[in-house]
Amino acid sequence: MNDAEADGGPGDLERAVEATLFAATEPMSAAAISAHLGGANVAEALAALGAHYAGRGVHLVERGQRWHFQTAPDLAHLLRREREEPRRLSRAATECLAIVAYHEPVSRAEIEAIRGVQTARGTLDVLMEAGWVRVAGRREVPGRPVIYATTPEFLSHFGLASRRDLPGIDELRAAGLLDPVEDALEAVMAGVGATALEAASPTDPLGEAPMNSGHGVAEAEENA
Amino acid sequence: MNDAEADGGPGDLERAVEATLFAATEPMSAAAISAHLGGANVAEALAALGAHYAGRGVHLVERGQRWHFQTAPDLAHLLRREREEPRRLSRAATECLAIVAYHEPVSRAEIEAIRGVQTARGTLDVLMEAGWVRVAGRREVPGRPVIYATTPEFLSHFGLASRRDLPGIDELRAAGLLDPVEDALEAVMAGVGATALEAASPTDPLGEAPMNSGHGVAEAEENA
């Protein structure tokens, strides 16, 4: 083992972690890998493996604190299967998923408030069936509505190490676009005082931030 | 790509072959890989990959001219681990074991007769899995029932030199293990109450009963 390491080859533990993750059918947490390998500390081995595979056709990635190997994204054009995308989501479902991901935990009523339209029961069911959304308990307010959150599978599927990696989430939060309308309204009204007209003027704090989101919207439109 | 190869990193084709084989659901021939990658000549890439993975936890292997990744043979034990979990013997199994120990060899029907409760087949299986009970032949009576006895492992686990070391009935009684609940209750009542109770039961017939069963056990022990 020492010889191998001296040569720059992998050590025994690194080889064991590599073999374990190759063989696993599901992503594994560091704790699960460690348990499988008799309690070894696998953090270093994971880091070494990550570095080793960085330039290869297969990458080691961490998604929601679970590790797995997957093919390199730049090879997608070679590997993409001919058949249709396995799950083609409706626009309603993709919007719903985005709202759950960016606002979680969130109730159905809150989703509907943002979308301005009733959400068919089937929409959330599709997301739960896909394994991307789960019921995350109930909110302790009158009526005790069910609240929803995303799953580790959601992070794996969309290639996110954590929810912090959600595209644009920092900008959206800074712009107050993840706050409820009531809060934003209050902030605008309080910020400027008497007239709502002034509140919407470009000099107020909210007036600055939306520049970013404005650009973002334009980009999204181009992407679409 | 050329730069990467100069650095010793994998070339584009090697990466593509690596990713293709990684994602494939079954072993692929060189021709199939080539077809998948637009007709490239993959022989060199396969050789380079084979060399690269030779010292790692996963190997690239060729079987019947088809290629696939496989856990390194020296790590195959990782695919199937054994874990020992300590577990307390259930009450039913403990009773069963005690009956076998005191009355061996016994048939299942005899165990049930002594326990006064039906004994699930699984209970005896557990005792045999634990290595404490074995099948000791069949009794030469109609139906030829299987009879059970304890094993040497049973004696060593319980720290007994032989079955003669099992505590006798008198010792059990001395340890309070044969005090019926009713007797204890009566004793309390008598302590509180008056002459009436004494008058009613000058000699408690219940007091006699354990004697009889005590004899029974003693006999069983002698027979064994």
Added chain:
Amino acid sequence: MTADNSDPLFSAADDGWDMPAAAPPVALYLELDGWEGPLDLLLDLARRQKVDLRRISILDLVDQYLAYIDEAVELRLELAADYLVMAAWLAYLKSALLLPREEQEDPSPEELALRLQLRLQRLAAMREAAARLMARDRLGRDVFARGAPEGLRVDRHHVWQCDLFALMRAYGEVKLRTQPVVHMVRERLVMTLDAALARVSAMLGVTRDWVELRSFLPKPEGDTWADPRLQRSALASSFVAALELARLGKAELAQEEVYGPLLLRRGAS
């Protein structure tokens, strides 16, 4: 940014609103199923203005929406109720925005307009986020997990635990549970009715004063009478005996109040 106007939110559309020229209305207006409700339609109309949602003219947006609904009605398309409700609300909002400010009510039309604007921003933000999410390298579409993982198996193997004391206790429990149980009805000390009759009538013979029934009972000092069950039996039997003697006219019974002491004396005859 347009600094020319003190009222960028509600100013007339002088900042690049080219929608009527750019998008021929007919293609747009013939289709209603394409929108998921009025907010969705409003957002689409707002985007056609190609300006930052922060600086959109709500008044123009309202005009566009109302024009859209008018045209749809002219084409005799069936309009969902929520589109019409939104149209009515926007018409109200428009009229309120055009009224002199002194006559405004609470909440002010500006606040209502701002609220609408904020909602459109939030919907637009989520729509954009959804598009960016869907465009990521997705597992099973762009990147792939191992096609044929060997799988990991853990075979659990029990190590059974039991000690000698547990074994002994279990055997003791079996023995106790299965030993024959003998049920015996104990002899109870009672005063029979005959005994009570004899005792009460004997005691009545001596006096004609009223005597409480309880005083006919044997005194508890005697060793066997200590049993309270025997005393209860004696009381019951003596009571029945008293009733019987009264029936035969050999005794008189009196009770001055309900649950009061029961008094007894020899009959007059």
